[in-house]
Amino acid sequence: MTDPQLVLAERVQQALGAAFGPEHASEDPLIRPSQFADYQANVALSLAKRLRRAPREVAAEIAAHLDFPGTVEVSGPGFLNLTLSDEWIAGQAGDLLADERLGVPVSASKTVVVDYSAPNAAKEMHVGHLRTTVVGDALVRAHEYVGNKVVRQNHLGDWGTPFGMLVEHLLDIGETAAVAQLEAGEGNAFYQAARHKFDTDPDFNARARSRVVTLQAEEPETMRLWHMFMDATVRYFNKVYRLLGVTLTDDDIAGESMYRTALAQVCDDLQARGIAVISDGALCVFPPGFTGREGQPLPFMIRKSDGGYGYATTDLATIRYRVEELKADRIIYVIGVTQSLHLQMLFASARMAGWLPDNVEVEHVQIGSVLGSDGKMFKTRSGESVKLLDLLDEAVERAGQVLEDRGYDPALRTEIANKVGMGAVKYADLSVSHDSEYVFDFDRMLALTGNTGPYLQYATARIRSIFRTGGLAPADATGPITLGHPAERALALQLLGFGSTVDTVVSQSEPHRLCAYLFDLAQAFTAFYEVCPVLKAEDESTRRSRLALSAATLRVLLQGLEVLGIEVPDRM
RNA sequence: GCGCCCUUAGCUCAGCCGGAUAGAGCAUCGGACUUCUAAUCCGACGGUCGGGGGUUCGAAUCCCUCAGGGCGCGCCA
Numbered sequence: 265m266t267d268p269q270l271v272l273a274e275r276v277q278q279a280l281g282a283a284f285g286p287e288h289a290s291e292d293p294l295i296r297p298s299q300f301a302d303y304q305a306n307v308a309l310s311l312a313k314r315l316r317r318a319p320r321e322v323a324a325e326i327a328a329h330l331d332f333p334g335t336v337e338v339s340g341p342g343f344l345n346l347t348l349s350d351e352w353i354a355g356q357a358g359d360l361l362a363d364e365r366l367g368v369p370v371s372a373s374k375t376v377v378v379d380y381s382a383p384n385a386a387k388e389m390h391v392g393h394l395r396t397t398v399v400g401d402a403l404v405r406a407h408e409y410v411g412n413k414v415v416r417q418n419h420l421g422d423w424g425t426p427f428g429m430l431v432e433h434l435l436d437i438g439e440t441a442a443v444a445q446l447e448a449g450e451g452n453a454f455y456q457a458a459r460h461k462f463d464t465d466p467d468f469n470a471r472a473r474s475r476v477v478t479l480q481a482e483e484p485e486t487m488r489l490w491h492m493f494m495d496a497t498v499r500y501f502n503k504v505y506r507l508l509g510v511t512l513t514d515d516d517i518a519g520e521s522m523y524r525t526a527l528a529q530v531c532d533d534l535q536a537r538g539i540a541v542i543s544d545g546a547l548c549v550f551p552p553g554f555t556g557r558e559g560q561p562l563p564f565m566i567r568k569s570d571g572g573y574g575y576a577t578t579d580l581a582t583i584r585y586r587v588e589e590l591k592a593d594r595i596i597y598v599i600g601v602t603q604s605l606h607l608q609m610l611f612a613s614a615r616m617a618g619w620l621p622d623n624v625e626v627e628h629v630q631i632g633s634v635l636g637s638d639g640k641m642f643k644t645r646s647g648e649s650v651k652l653l654d655l656l657d658e659a660v661e662r663a664g665q666v667l668e669d670r671g672y673d674p675a676l677r678t679e680i681a682n683k684v685g686m687g688a689v690k691y692a693d694l695s696v697s698h699d700s701e702y703v704f705d706f707d708r709m710l711a712l713t714g715n716t717g718p719y720l721q722y723a724t725a726r727i728r729s730i731f732r733t734g735g736l737a738p739a740d741a742t743g744p745i746t747l748g749h750p751a752e753r754a755l756a757l758q759l760l761g762f763g764s765t766v767d768t769v770v771s772q773s774e775p776h777r778l779c780a781y782l783f784d785l786a787q788a789f790t791a792f793y794e795v796c797p798v799l800k801a802e803d804e805s806t807r808r809s810r811l812a813l814s815a816a817t818l819r820v821l822l823q824g825l826e827v828l829g830i831e832v833p834d835r836m
Numbered sequence: 837g838c839g840c841c842c843u844u845a846g847c848u849c850a851g852c853c854g855g856a857u858a859g860a861g862c863a864u865c866g867g868a869c870u871u872c873u874a875a876u877c878c879g880a881c882g883g884u885c886g887g888g889g890g891u892u893c894g895a896a897u898c899c900c901u902c903a904g905g906g907c908g909c910g911c912c913a
Contacts, residue, residue: 296855306855309893319893340856341893384913424913520913546911555838556909562839568911575913604840605908630841633907666875684875696849701842701906708848712875714861715849722875730872780850783860790876799872814872836875 266356266367267764268757269295269303272332272346276305279329284315301345302334302757308342318342348757350747354809357756358745361816366823367763370411371770377415377586378404380598381505381512384421385497386430386455391655391704392600392634394508398693399631400598401510401829402775409827410770415590418512419582420501420519422494425572426455428476431489432468433458439492446496449503449653507656508686509831523581527573530581531566539616545569551612554605564609576610583614587624594625596773601630601699629773632701655706660685662710663718667836680833684718685710687830691717694828695779715783717830720821723786725836726793727818732835734799736811738819743812746805751792755813758788762820766827775828782824789817 273293281289291307298304308323315322319342327336327344333352339345360367380400383393407414433454434442445454461468478486498514505512531547534540540549548563556562566577586592597607607628614620664681672680692709695716696702712718731738747753765781768774798814801807825832 292853294853294855298856300856304855309855313893343856387913421913426913544910548910554909559838563910565910570911572911574911578913600907601841602907608840632841635906670873699841700849703848705848708862711862716861716875718875719861722873726873726876733872776850780860787860791878793872794868794877797872836873 266360266363266760268348268353268356268760269764272303272305275330275332276307276326276344278331279326280307280311282329283325284311295346298343298345300339300343301337301347303346303348304339305344305346308338308344312342350753353753353756353760354745354747357759357813357816358743360759360762361741361743361745361812361819366816366820367760368410368766368823369763371767373411373413374593375413375415375591376407377417377590377592377595378407378598379417379419379582379596380404381501381510382419382421382599383501385451385494386421386424386426390452390634391652394652394689395634395693395698395702396598396600396631397505397510397512398508398690398829399629399698399775401512402694402778402827403596403598403629403769403773404511405827405829406766406769406775406778409823410766412770415586415592416512416516417518417582417586418516420494420498420517420521422519423521423524423578425476427479427490427493428474429458429462429468429472430455430493431479431486432472432475433461434489434493436461436468439489443492443496446493447499447503449500449651451497451500452651504652504656507653508690509829511829518582518585520575520578523578523585526581526584527577530577530584531573534566534580534617537617539613540566549609549613549616551609551616553612554609562609564613576606576613579606579610580614580617580619583610583626584619587619587621592624594627596627596629598629598631598698601632604628604630627773630699632696632699635701635703656686656689658706659689659710663688663712666712670836672835680836683831683833684712684721684836687717687721687825687832688712689717690828690830691720691779694775695783697774697776715779717825718836720782720786720825721830721832722836723789724818724821724825724832725834727789727814727821728834730798730811730814734811738815741808741811741815743809744805745812745816746809748806749792749796751788751795752810752813755785755788755792755817758785759813759816759820762824766824769827778824778828782821782828785817785820785824789814789821 272295276293276295277289277291280291280293291311294306294310295303296306308326309319312319312322320338323338323342323344327338330336334346334348337345378400381397404414404416462472475486479490531540534549535547540547543563546565546569547567548565550561550563554562564576565574566580567573586595599607611620611626620626660681663684664677667677667680688710745756747756761781765778769778796810798807798810801810822832
């Protein structure tokens, strides 16, 4: 592990043990980035009271026992300012460059089930759905990179009463026309047309209702039509996934329909064990700690009074499957924040049932709502809808415009524009913390300046350009790295933090941490680029060192962007 | 009524396991291209961290309270 923060933590702990006895050797040294040094250790301040000694005295004691590659000084009320030696930083950066994995250990081999994307085929789909897909895919990639076994679960909304209406509408407009419309991403219009007839046409309404019955009974002709509807819809989903470079495939589909035969068993099991009880004719679980309007226990309804099942039942069956069949160690739900209460009750109910053992971690990665420019929930009512494919097309088109006078041939230009446009859209979703709300804004999303995907892509293009101009390959740049200029030092130090950043993304489910890290790295590189000539360095050893720094930066940027799921063009 | 989340620079957002003078991008203003891609860089401007109280040597960060906003709360998924 090359991360300076971990190295320093270990060394300061050793000093603590040496100075104050072994009982203090496991104290958290509170290593933090510092504006006065590379890092600072704040442990002396917190420890002073317990030791009943002056903080500065404690700090001095630690400093006296501290052995690490750098210099320490006591500062202010008792901070330890830690400055690493150039030689150590250079050595670590060299190790990172030589390391296939860039200082990211293959830490764990847990089975992680990630539930993400999950578009509903029977509901409007809008730009908000991009976010769960993009964030989920980045998390999946991060887990795989650190060695976890990932099972993607695309929990499609592909079953339930709305499908009676949708199947009837499919028949009304004809199979060929329906399939064409669905494949083209007009599912929203399809749904709305069906809905309208359902609400206003008594005859259609009756047909839709009886169609639900034949669907539930899995009558062959109805199932054929349902498959036709779903297949066309999935082809559209796949089109969006491929365009975005999302790793989901048909193998990852585990929709609601998959669990339809398990629902009765879920209810029977829970009722037989007294975990679920009849309330107002419905079968409900009352997990402790959840109260409703009048302080009454809040029900988690698993069977409606009419005998039908809701998504609570399906979700319980899903947990069972993921634990028992998929052998999950950790289950991650990348789902909108509006589902928060439902998921809390789901988890609590599953724990009650014993279907979610204590050794299986479960978490809800809350995805913030997409807001319109009015600051309210972004919803596709009348007219306001932005089609997903149109949005992506526009992103690519805008990226292409910037490339106008670069002199690339059309094919190359299209390829670059695709990667830059998609990168811009995805980075916009990833760079903000996942639980914060998101004001949908074409211009900001597609802006190609600032803390954006294109900025990071551009940094890699400039590095590649150095090697191309010099007729060199990044893989041949092996150093050794030496640090003379402050910009070289800052860049090298920044490189060392990659491993712990990826670690944080995995443990905290926060891809935006990686965005922030990569942005800092790109900035550190461009600062270096401005003041440190690489190819025309003053001497050969400096040139070799700077080439090595450039190569290391390139590899970390590329690897980081790959974890985020952002493709990178060779030139821009 | 109950529960969860949010309120940080003109705008969009980081920071929130308590640490020194609260950061970044955009916007605005001023600079830098005969030099490896200027989709860049450097500098300046800009904040009672929603209000109040508390804990602490120290609070944007933890606790309480108030205000404003969002979301959810039995038969839609």
